[in-house]
Amino acid sequence: MNFEALQRRVRRAEAVVQVRGEEATQHWDRLNQTWRSAWTPGRIVVVGLAGGFLAGKLEPGGAFSGSRWLQMIGSVSGLVASAQASVASFAAAAAGMAASQAAGAADDADQAAAYAEQAAAPAATSAQATARSPDASNPVPPRAAEAATELSES
Numbered sequence: 361m362n363f364e365a366l367q368r369r370v371r372r373a374e375a376v377v378q379v380r381g382e383e384a385t386q387h388w389d390r391l392n393q394t395w396r397s398a399w400t401p402g403r404i405v406v407v408g409l410a411g412g413f414l415a416g417k418l419e420p421g422g423a424f425s426g427s428r429w430l431q432m433i434g435s436v437s438g439l440v441a442s443a444q445a446s447v448a449s450f451a452a453a454a455a456g457m458a459a460s461q462a463a464g465a466a467d468d469a470d471q472a473a474a475y476a477e478q479a480a481a482p483a484a485t486s487a488q489a490t491a492r493s494p495d496a497s498n499p500v501p502p503r504a505a506e507a508a509t510e511l512s513e514s
Contacts, residue, residue: 388450415429
């Protein structure tokens with residue numbers, strides 16, 4: 361396999377990774393939105409009451425005391441907090457990648473504009489010199505300001 365074919369495969373694989381990353385970000389956003397919209401105040405109260413009822417019914421003679429429940433709730437809240445932090449960091453990383461891509465595109469556009477200016481500068485200079493020379497082979501008549509200047513100078 362030659363070098364160009366390997367480069368094409370790498371570019372194709374990078375494009376696939378980019379698309380999969382965008383899809384994963386969209387799925388995470390949709391899951392986050394669905395999760396937050398599912399937890400209405402009424403549902404929170406119902407889950408709290410059901411959890412309290414189950415804690416009262418399943419507690420066999422104090423083997424699972426109040427301090428153990430508090431410990432479990434603390435552990436679960438830490439788990440939820442770390443999951444939210446990872447989702448936020450993933451979203452920040454996706455935003456950072458998008459910003460770096462936009463910056464790269466802006467740099468490319470700036471370079472293209474600079475090259476265009478460099479290419480246009482010699483052509484514009486020669487066109488101005490041709491337009492200002494009183495050459496009989498120039499079919500373009502001078503502008504009014506140029507004509508008045510030429511008359512006042514002679």
